[in-house]
Amino acid sequence: MAIKSKIKIMSHKHCSLIVIFSLIIFYSCVEKKTFPELKTPAPTEKDKLKGKNGVWHTIEPGQTLWRICKAYQVDMERVAKINNIEDPTKISVGQKIFIPGATQVLKVEPYQPTTGTISKPVPTPKNSPQTQPSTWTDGKLLFPVPGGVVYSYFGKRGDQFHEGIDISAKEGTSVYAVGDGRVVYSDDRISGYGNMIVIKHAGNLSTVYAHNRLNLVKEGDFVKRGDKIAELGSTGRTTGPHLHFEVRIGKEAVDPLKYLEKPSSQK
Ligand SMILES: [Zn+2]
Known part of the structure; x- marks a missing residue:
């Protein structure tokens, strides 16, 4: 009802804001479906020992937790949690991990490392199947979590579509604005996303920062590239601290790796 009265007084220049909001709400519903495994109860220690409700996978050379979880179509955060893996990038050959379900x-x-890079940002069509992490193009936007590691990529995730990337780092790590812009959303009203910020930049570009422990900016604020805007956290539907980060051109979610600078923490 508050929204209704708001809309009434909104001028045309605010229309884009409404579009963004309705999109956010729509995509939050989409994102919801990416966690169907939450319905199945977590395996107990006993289950794990007996190999019940899941299997033990032994890590072989070249396998990443991301690829393993993709093959089994299970949520990586959940697997990491069940196996007490704090840093998904630090798994070793021969290590046994329990795959629930x-x-x-x-x-x-x-x-297999991809050779050659794409020089121009190419938005990935929504329905195209994406089976492996896309190539990092070294774009112009600042990497939002210095020292953070991308462990879940943009694209198909099981039979769902991940609209952004997930960057893992310690709870409370600083999250920075990737470019100059205006904060058009800073709240926790969108189910599943926890404390979330949306920044509108020039050129019809917006960026989304979700699951924050604390939002440090408010709607209407102008931010500069590199301004601290939040503390990384695990609010909303997550199984551990990470930043869910999206880049949108208009309403279309695009692969953030084609727009972000490649940080030194990312191999
Ligand atoms: Zn995510």
């Missing part, structure tokens, strides 16, 4: 051990293709 799996009925048999699957073959996981090792990671």
Whole structure:
């Protein structure tokens, strides 16, 4: 009802804001469906020992946690939590990890580094299947979490579509604005996203920062590239601290790796 009266007094220049909001609400519903495994109860220690309600996967050379979880179509954050893996990038060959819900051990293709880079940002069509992490293009936007590691990529995730990337870092790590812009949303009203910020930049570009422990900016604020805007956290639907980060051109979510600078923390 508050929204209704707001809309009444909104001028045309605010229309884009409404579009963004309705989109956010729409995509929050989409994102909801990416966590169907939450319905199945977490396996107990006993289950794990007996290999019940899941299987033990032994990590082979070239396998990343991301690829393993993709092969089994399970949520990586959940697997990391069950196996007490704090840093998904630090797993070792021979290590056994418990895959909840799996009925048999699957073959996981090792990671083959992609050669050659794409020089121009190419928005990925929504429905195109994306089976591996996209190439980092070294764009112009600042990487929002210095020292953070991208562990979940933009694209198809199981039978759902991940609209952004997930960057893991310690709870409370500083989150920075990737470019100059105006804060058009800073709240926790969108189910699943927790404390979230949306910044509108020049050129019809917006960026989204979700699951923050604390938002440090408010709607209407103007921010500069590199301004601290939030503290990284795990509010909303998450299984551990991370930043869910999106880049949108108009209403279309695009692959953030084609727009972000490649940080030194990312191999
Ligand atoms: Zn995410």
